[in-house]
Amino acid sequence: MADIGSSGVGNSRYPYYYGPEGRLLLVDSALEAVGRGSTTVGIKTSTFALISSHIKPTKPLVEPSEKIFAIDRHVGATGSGYIGDILQLIDEMRIAAQKYRFTYDSPIDIKSLARQLSSYLHDFTIYAVRPQAASIIITGLDPAGVQLYQVDPSGTYFSGSGFAIGQYSDTAIDTIQKEFTEDLTIAQAVQLSDRAIEKALGEKPLVERGLVTAKDATFKKMAVDS
């Protein structure tokens, strides 16, 4: 493994450049940080998409941070990783969505938004700066239908029907993969996402959720139940 400040093999003096295995240490570290973030999932069918994120318990008098964000009327997002980085990326997306409206007089399509976020994140991988330690799941409705995207610190973005990021995301995505069907109802998807997060954490978690449906073009945060 490459490691900062060791004997001088490869590019350990330049941790922002390729390491001996052709990996980017800083990007790997960012992904590592995301892997310690709160468990967050997204599920999509042709009629709706649901995003759901675990809220880690805080001190009794402290309100936990918001995890589900409205990006524009028709777009919502959530993330896992450093909350400060997530908030920054959320704001980038909100600005991108409004700029798109300003330029084209129409709401941004989800792929363009994912692409722009990807480009923003990618910039942090080519210079000697710290990549953003946050993966983002974006959902929304556009003329092409209900959309679900995941964007990683490397700038990689995927479209798909089920995503899980953060702590124990492997377990969470396993649960979703096993039980996912295209004819899932919203209630079933809520249950499935809850189960995925619960199984990963081994306890009944507090989650925040957001939903967009093909019928109603507005992204809505769902009421938090304990």
Add this chain to the structure above:
Amino acid sequence: MTTIVGIRTKEGVVLGSDRRASKGFFIGSKITQKITKIDDTLAVAIAGQLSDADYMVKLVKAERNLIELRRGFSVTVKESARLIANQAYTGLKNYQPYFIELLVGGVDQEGGHIFVADMSGAITDEEFASSGSGSPIAYGVLESIFHKDMTNEQAKEIATKAVAAAMERDPGSGNGIDVLTIPNLSLVVKERRR
């Protein structure tokens, strides 16, 4: 070249305008929409360069959406007028002024508001206002028949009369009247509950 009027009532705000767009001594358009909705609670009536006003409206739309998403509650009419004024002022000081005078009309938790925002970056809070080449005539009508505690329906009538009078004598105004009413939030909520 235009006549626009704005009236604040106990029930909300009313904006009125003519429909003529002038190109010098020529009538460029007879169906110009000079009242633009920014959303369900805010609208502007435009006097001056249409392109500058359009740009300003788009900017306010974007900023209002962004602010609301960030802070979680809506932007007041006063804040929106200030947003326009700041932009106008920046333009003026950079020798690239926005050639506009806008009547910013809308409703928020406090009720209805009419603000006049001009190219200098000044904003004034008014009970009723008019702008454009026909405004001296419109003001004549408004000053003589405006009164407090009007309903939106009454204000609509007065706005129509003011613009109609201006269209009779101002060559820069004409080709029909548009009126927009924005009811107070409390009225809208009551109607929805029924």
